[in-house]
Amino acid sequence: MDFDYRRPARLAEAVAWLREDPEAKLLAGGQSLLAAMKLRLSEPSMLIDLQDLPELLGVREQGGGLWIGAMCSHASVATSPIVQRLAPMLAQLAQGIGDQQIRQRGTLGGSIANADPAACWPAGVMALNGTVFTDRRKIAADEFFTGLFTTALEADEVVLGVQFPCVQQAHYLKFEQPASRFALTGVAVAQLGSQVRVAVTGLGSGIYRWEAAERALSLRLAPEALRDCALDADIAMGDIHASADYRAHLAAVLTRRAVQHILKSSPSSPSSRTSSV
Ligand SMILES: Cc1cc2nc3c(=O)[nH]c(=O)nc-3n(C[C@H](O)[C@H](O)[C@H](O)COP(=O)(O)OP(=O)(O)OC[C@H]3O[C@@H](n4cnc5c(N)ncnc54)[C@H](O)[C@@H]3O)c2cc1C
Known part of the structure; x- marks a missing residue:
């Protein structure tokens, strides 16, 4: 595979080279890009290495x-x-x-x-x-x-x-795909003021905000608040590693556990003494 390797010292240079050549690609650590190139899924004409840009x-x-x-x-x-x-x-x-x-x-x-x-x-x-x-x-x-x-x-x-x-009340949990350690399903829960945000990865075609869980947890940050929240398996994808139903179920379990962890690490919260998954 033939490509030009460049290592800009200034951001403007990197942007100019990207504009010059639509087949050029930015290179960070190469952990995804180089693997894609080896598989011929990506064939950039130029790699623009970002490591020197302050x-x-x-x-x-x-x-x-x-x-x-x-x-x-x-x-x-x-x-x-x-x-x-x-x-x-x-x-x-x-x-x-x-x-x-x-x-x-x-x-x-x-x-x-x-x-x-x-x-x-x-x-x-x-x-x-x-x-x-x-x-x-x-x-x-x-x-x-x-x-x-x-x-x-x-x-x-x-x-x-x-x-x-700056957020203290937040936790990320994933169930690892054992070979790669990517998330078979992963959930990040964060309390930002009065709002709780729940982001699920590994579920479907991209990162997904579970809004029903967010509403329930914003009213009451406790695992029990999720009792009536079911994640719709239609938005999940199944593959050889896990079915869509399994992923949706896992997301709900991980969300409850993440909430429980947040409560446990916040000793001032009275629900920390009573919550259970
Ligand atoms: C075996 C293995 C296990 C992994 N396990 C996990 C895991 O458990 N969890 C997880 O989250 N990830 C995991 N990863 C992904 C890994 O951690 C990297 O975050 C990911 O591969 C991106 O790599 P990179 O930062 O080197 O970017 P690159 O591979 O260099 O670039 C990736 C893409 O982003 C573009 N790009 C890079 N930097 C910029 C920028 N500043 N602006 C615009 N575009 C840019 C590139 O052009 C390219 O298209 C795993 C990867 C491997 C190979």
């Missing part, structure tokens, strides 16, 4: 929230004291991705741009209502993910990073 690096407290640069590896997020303090769920989510090698190379930006329907990061970004910053605009999580391996990004658009609110 705009895409770093984790910091910013504007009352948490900023994570697109090129931050999962490992760097998992071990960041800033992430652990401001949004511990994200550190926990990143720590559960793949294996050590994947976590060292895979990035936040690559994960959300790739929008794999079983990936963990889309659940974290969606549940925490993160805002994706690109080289030209801000995109709310609800508008960013548009379906199976698709996002609102233009072909020549670069993700710079994601801004998250």
Whole structure:
């Protein structure tokens, strides 16, 4: 396979090369892109390596929230004291991705741009209502993910990073596909003020907000609040690993357990003493 490899020092260069050549692709850690190239599912004419662009690096407290640069590896997020303090769920989510090698190379930006329907990061970004910053605009999580391996990004658009609110009351749980450790089904639950957001990954054709559960949990954050909420198996997909019914059932179980975990880690909540799944 013949392709040109370029390593820009400035963001403007990367964007200009993307515009010049519609077959060019951005390269983050290569954890999805290189595998797709080996399988001939992707045949870019140019790889634009993002590793030197300072705009895409770093984790910091910013504007009352948490900023994570697109090129931050999962490992760097998992071990960041800033992430652990401001949004511990994200550190926990990143720590559960793949294996050590994947976590060292895979990035936040690559994960959300790739929008794999079983990936963990889309659940974290969606549940925490993160805002994706690109080289030209801000995109709310609800508008960013548009379906199976698709996002609102233009072909020549670069993700710079994601801004998250500081959230303590949140938890991510996944049932791992044992070979890859992707989520067979995974659920992120977050309490943002009076609103609870529930994002389910690995269920169907993309990240899914379970709105019935969100309404019930916003009224009462307790596993029992979900008793009458059934997830419609029609939106789930079945494959050799699990049927649609199984995935829908798993999502409900994981949501209850995530809520239970949030309550347990919040000793001030009276329901922490009574809740059960
Ligand atoms: C064996 C294995 C196990 C894995 N397990 C998990 C898991 O448990 N959970 C999980 O969530 N993920 C998992 N992953 C995915 C992995 O963690 C990476 O997040 C994912 O593969 C993306 O890789 P990357 O960041 O290297 O991006 P790349 O592969 O370099 O890029 C992916 C895509 O995003 C585009 N892109 C990259 N950066 C940007 C940017 N800044 N702006 C715009 N577009 C961009 C690229 O052009 C490409 O199309 C696994 C992967 C493997 C191979």
